[in-house]
Amino acid sequence: MPGNKYNGTPVTPRTRLERLLLNRELRKFNRFFNPSDELDDGLKEAELFANDSVLNKDENCGPFNEETFSEGVDGSERLHKQRLLVVANRLPVSAVRKGEDSWQLEMSVGGLVSALLGVKEFDARWIGWAGVNVPDEIGQKALTTALAEKRCIPVFLDEDIVHQYYNGYCNNMLWPLFHYLGLPQEDRLATTRSFQSQFDAYKKANQMFADVVNKHYKEGDVVWCHDYHLMFLPKCLKEYNSKMKVGWFLHTPFPSSEIHRMLPSRSELLRSVLAADLVGFHTYDYARHFVSACTRILGLEGTPEGVEDQGKLTRVAAFPIGIDSERFIRALELPQVQDHIKELKERFAGRKVMLGVDRLDMIKGIPQKILAFEEFLEENPEWRDKVVLLQIAVPTRTDVPEYQKLTSQVHEIVGRINGRFGTLTAVPIHHLDRSLDFHALCALYAVTDVALVTSLRDGMNLVSYEFVACQASKKGVLILSEFAGAAQSLGAGAILVNPWNISEVASSIGYALNMPADEREKRHNHNFRHVTTHTSQEWAATFVRCSLELNDTIVEAQLRTRQVLPLLPVNDAVERYTQSSNRLLILGFNATLTEPVHTLGRRGSQIREMEPRLHPQLKEPLKKLCKDQMTTVVVLSGSDRTILDENFGEYNMWLAAENGMFLRRTTGKWMTTMPENLNMDWVDSVKHVFEYFTERTPRSHFELRETSLLWNYKYADVEFGRLQARDMLQHLWTGPISNAAVDVVQGRRSVEVRAVGVTKVCAYQG
Ligand SMILES: O=P(O)(O)OC[C@H]1O[C@H](O[C@H]2O[C@H](CO)[C@@H](O)[C@H](O)[C@H]2O)[C@H](O)[C@@H](O)[C@@H]1O
Numbered sequence: 001m002p003g004n005k006y007n008g009t010p011v012t013p014r015t016r017l018e019r020l021l022l023n024r025e026l027r028k029f030n031r032f033f034n035p036s037d038e039l040d041d042g043l044k045e046a047e048l049f050a051n052d053s054v055l056n057k058d059e060n061c062g063p064f065n066e067e068t069f070s071e072g073v074d075g076s077e078r079l080h081k082q083r084l085l086v087v088a089n090r091l092p093v094s095a096v097r098k099g100e101d102s103w104q105l106e107m108s109v110g111g112l113v114s115a116l117l118g119v120k121e122f123d124a125r126w127i128g129w130a131g132v133n134v135p136d137e138i139g140q141k142a143l144t145t146a147l148a149e150k151r152c153i154p155v156f157l158d159e160d161i162v163h164q165y166y167n168g169y170c171n172n173m174l175w176p177l178f179h180y181l182g183l184p185q186e187d188r189l190a191t192t193r194s195f196q197s198q199f200d201a202y203k204k205a206n207q208m209f210a211d212v213v214n215k216h217y218k219e220g221d222v223v224w225c226h227d228y229h230l231m232f233l234p235k236c237l238k239e240y241n242s243k244m245k246v247g248w249f250l251h252t253p254f255p256s257s258e259i260h261r262m263l264p265s266r267s268e269l270l271r272s273v274l275a276a277d278l279v280g281f282h283t284y285d286y287a288r289h290f291v292s293a294c295t296r297i298l299g300l301e302g303t304p305e306g307v308e309d310q311g312k313l314t315r316v317a318a319f320p321i322g323i324d325s326e327r328f329i330r331a332l333e334l335p336q337v338q339d340h341i342k343e344l345k346e347r348f349a350g351r352k353v354m355l356g357v358d359r360l361d362m363i364k365g366i367p368q369k370i371l372a373f374e375e376f377l378e379e380n381p382e383w384r385d386k387v388v389l390l391q392i393a394v395p396t397r398t399d400v401p402e403y404q405k406l407t408s409q410v411h412e413i414v415g416r417i418n419g420r421f422g423t424l425t426a427v428p429i430h431h432l433d434r435s436l437d438f439h440a441l442c443a444l445y446a447v448t449d450v451a452l453v454t455s456l457r458d459g460m461n462l463v464s465y466e467f468v469a470c471q472a473s474k475k476g477v478l479i480l481s482e483f484a485g486a487a488q489s490l491g492a493g494a495i496l497v498n499p500w501n502i503s504e505v506a507s508s509i510g511y512a513l514n515m516p517a518d519e520r521e522k523r524h525n526h527n528f529r530h531v532t533t534h535t536s537q538e539w540a541a542t543f544v545r546c547s548l549e550l551n552d553t554i555v556e557a558q559l560r561t562r563q564v565l566p567l568l569p570v571n572d573a574v575e576r577y578t579q580s581s582n583r584l585l586i587l588g589f590n591a592t593l594t595e596p597v598h599t600l601g602r603r604g605s606q607i608r609e610m611e612p613r614l615h616p617q618l619k620e621p622l623k624k625l626c627k628d629q630m631t632t633v634v635v636l637s638g639s640d641r642t643i644l645d646e647n648f649g650e651y652n653m654w655l656a657a658e659n660g661m662f663l664r665r666t667t668g669k670w671m672t673t674m675p676e677n678l679n680m681d682w683v684d685s686v687k688h689v690f691e692y693f694t695e696r697t698p699r700s701h702f703e704l705r706e707t708s709l710l711w712n713y714k715y716a717d718v719e720f721g722r723l724q725a726r727d728m729l730q731h732l733w734t735g736p737i738s739n740a741a742v743d744v745v746q747g748r749r750s751v752e753v754r755a756v757g758v759t760k761v762c763a764y765q766g
């Protein structure tokens with residue numbers, strides 16, 4: 001059974017460090033949050049803290065909320081609501097087996113779950129893994145029934161798949177890579193070796209999700225796939241039904257294409273995601289990285305709307321997530337939360353409270369945070385007994401070795417610092433290896449003076465939003481990593497820090513603790529406004545509405561205005577071809593009969609290798625065509641005579657080089673159709689410009705033809721190539737060709753300068 005988290009119960013056994021920290025104050029603190037702890041000396045206190053992580057009808061929140069998920073007596077409630085299938089690796093509940101056919105469901109709260117809790121606008125069902133291995137049929141049936149009441153549908157993954165797909169490919173490979181941590185340090189080779197079997201398991205698991213979705217799908221449903229666990233899902237779903245409306249949203253960062261290209265499965269993953277109609281990210285930067293990976297790795301066209309592949313447009317946009325802020329604000333009024341608050345205030349009277357709430361994950365920068373706090377204490381001895389750092393570190397993915405290592409590392413650092421700065425009555429850091437229930441968490445947020453979020457990378461980070469939502473009265477300060485997605489939205493109110501710079505974080509702690517009330521208020525108000533207006537409801541509604549609005553007519557119209565050539569109506573063409581006894585076939589060469597361009601291809605940068613070459617698979621069919629007495633084949637190309645000679649010399653056909661300025665039957669000699677007075681005085685100066693840009697644009701080249709010059713950057717970095725092309729055009733217009741009789745044609749990945757009248761249109765007309 002894979003490591004679990006956020007389920008309200010301690011997951012790891014008591015550690016050496018915790019034993020060391022058993023001074024009086026810590027005991028009290030632990031007891032506060034962990035009523036069932038063996039250290040507890042009375043039940044009374046425990047009773048104060050009803051644990052809402054076990055599903056409870058009275059807890060009016062999330063998927064379990066009557067309004068959102070229950071059918072209603074006659075189902076009428078939901079008649080007008082859009083059906084939505086949310087598909088995520090993890091269900092919002094984890095299941096704990098209580099008997100052969102009985103299950104207890106516990107809320108599995110993570111960022112994704114929290115965000116979707118408040119989504120009430122849709123008739124939603126959630127499809128995912130219940131976090132438990134259920135090998136037997138009785139158990140599976142009983143769990144399916146129990147989950148159905150919560151409008152959840154399970155995908156049963158066996159232990160081996162979970163190990164390879166979830167622990168392996170998802171959490172040991174994609175997760176660190178997407179967060180710029182590279183592949184796991186110690187066993188890079190082993191990781192690389194196990195890649196293929198893990199990737200196979202990943203695809204298999206995604207197919208299993210697709211099977212379940214397909215079983216429950218009804219026409220008109222929107223299927224919303226979540227996260228890096230399910231990058232293969234959009235493709236599987238579209239293979240089932242190309243009309244299915246499929247959205248995919250990534251909760252983590254999408255890294256720079258330079259990172260993504262390290263993945264052996266880089267292209268397959270991108271192509272699978274592109275099968276979706278709409279692809280969403282938390283921030284514009286992540287969306288931009290994704291589009292750029294598609295252009296650089298797949299050689300596709302990035303547009304302001306998304307990514308285009310042969311006339312099919314996948315929309316790509318930023319949809320920053322939010323929280324159900326009202327739920328937090330309302331919770332603060334509850335008597336049990338007020339009691340928590342009161343008790344916490346008493347416990348930490350006379351000390352400023354600093355708070356960290358994170359899964360115990362490498363990306364959260366917990367060691368960096370604690371070291372910064374140590375430096376602050378070191379440099380500010382007057383604060384040592386006046387401030388306390390409460391760090392909630394929720395165990396997560398405990399089966400993955402990197403996470404186990406991190407746990408011991410953090411314990412060691414905390415132990416050292418508490419040993420160094422602790423007194424008989426107080427320790428500076430309270431570190432809890434467990435999750436808190438919702439009410440305890442709200443109380444903690446409310447009493448905090450300074451929240452410290454030091455993620456090394458984080459898709460968004462909802463903890464920072466939740467803290468702000470609970471601070472209406474205290475107006476505490478948020479110190480926030482500039483590498484969290486939240487920095488883009490809460491940056492103006494928070495103190496932004498680089499978590500790798502421990503001294504900067506330490507001095508920010510000092511700044512935050514000493515901040516005057518009016519500055520705190522201003523900063524808080526800014527963030528509070530954002531958090532209360534950009535909610536999870538709005539996030540989900542916008543994404544789903546956007547998926548619904550994507551209709552093919554609009555996309556087609558947009559593509560037409562961008563002059564995307566329509567695809568050949570193959571059936572019609574074949575029919576006419578077979579009916580006719582005298583056929584003329586005029587074929588283009590470049591991008592028609594040539595091998596596809598692999599932007600990151602291995603073709604090297606030798607000019608010779610950049611020359612267009614007939615696709616090997618087309619050689620035989622072309623030969624057959626040319627032998628057919630009833631068919632005349634012409635290759636009409638911008639390329640020069642030598643290139644056409646090299647590629648088509650052996651076929652029986654017509655060649656038209658340089659846009660038709662030269663013509664020959666392959667059995668005969670070249671003739672020219674070139675106008676006599678064609679002015680070519682401009683060539684030298686244009687050549688000079690082309691040379692300049694070729695030298696400065698790696699893997700670009702130019703072709704010097706008799707009637708034109710072509711600068712080609714199809715093998716270069718597309719974005720850089722485009723920038724260079726723009727620059728080049730400016731150069732040309734203001735310089736060498738400003739008065740010349742030339743046409744300048746900007747191609748998809750080229751710039752061509754040719755004498756006026758040298759066009760394929762003229763060739764056709766001639
Ligand atoms: O399901 P787990 O493996 O236990 O992990 C919990 C979740 O972690 C990640 O959360 C992300 O989503 C948050 C909401 O969008 C975002 O604020 C945060 O920055 C991300 O780290 C993961 O992406 C989820 O799929 C997991 O369920």
Ligand SMILES: O=c1ccn([C@@H]2O[C@H](COP(=O)(O)OP(=O)(O)O)[C@@H](O)[C@H]2O)c(=O)[nH]1
Nearest residue numbers: 109110111112114359394435436461462463
């Ligand atoms: O003891 C805890 C600690 C955290 N959380 C919740 O876990 C989520 C963490 O989300 P975040 O986006 O900050 O990071 P993630 O863990 O998803 O990477 C937040 O909604 C927290 O309220 C919780 O319910 N109990």
